[in-house]
Amino acid sequence: MKLILASASPRRAEILHTAGLQFSVLSSAVDETPIPTESAQDLVQRLAFAKAELVAARALGPAIIIAADTVVVLEGAILGKPRTSEDARQMLEKLSGRTHSVMTGVALIRLPDVERREFIETTQVHFASISNDEIVKYLSSGEPFDKAGAYAIQGLAGRYIPRIDGCYFNVVGLPLARLCKELAELGWSEEQAG
Numbered sequence: 001m002k003l004i005l006a007s008a009s010p011r012r013a014e015i016l017h018t019a020g021l022q023f024s025v026l027s028s029a030v031d032e033t034p035i036p037t038e039s040a041q042d043l044v045q046r047l048a049f050a051k052a053e054l055v056a057a058r059a060l061g062p063a064i065i066i067a068a069d070t071v072v073v074l075e076g077a078i079l080g081k082p083r084t085s086e087d088a089r090q091m092l093e094k095l096s097g098r099t100h101s102v103m104t105g106v107a108l109i110r111l112p113d114v115e116r117r118e119f120i121e122t123t124q125v126h127f128a129s130i131s132n133d134e135i136v137k138y139l140s141s142g143e144p145f146d147k148a149g150a151y152a153i154q155g156l157a158g159r160y161i162p163r164i165d166g167c168y169f170n171v172v173g174l175p176l177a178r179l180c181k182e183l184a185e186l187g188w189s190e191e192q193a194g
Helices: 010-018 040-056 085-095 132-140 156-160 168-172 176-185
Strands: 002-005 023-025 063-074 077-079 099-111 115-126 163-165
Touching (some): 002 010, 063 085, 063 176, 077 085, 115 168, 132 156
Parallel strands (some): 002 063
């Protein structure tokens, strides 16, 4: 049974590669605009399933489609990917010196029987206080601009994160241990990992 990653995210692909999983990639661009009053949980679930369904309609079984969506949540407010440098600066100012949640919704569809599974993984991230100069320097690196919450824990921003509570890979974009457990329950075996 093959694995298909419904994501063009290089970070998600790297997580799977590093874990020794064999998979192919089919892109799944969907409109990620939140629906007014939609909760973070509902948003990540809806988008993960939309991505999975888009790929499942084009894929041939036997396969398991893996799709995910990740958001940063601070005091109930969803911080998506920044649209501008000013947007990124404001997000980093809000995160500075505070703890926030990183939430990833994962949707799995097994083909050809279209068995579906979904779950949400949440990790608490403690962000150090950062100065305006540090924010400006980080923005100039270009790293914040395609990341939820305007930072990458696995990149330069790692120096501002003294502690997390939960799955590190979830913060990067794909909760690996929980994903492997769910894949096994759908009939994928470790022997297929590489």
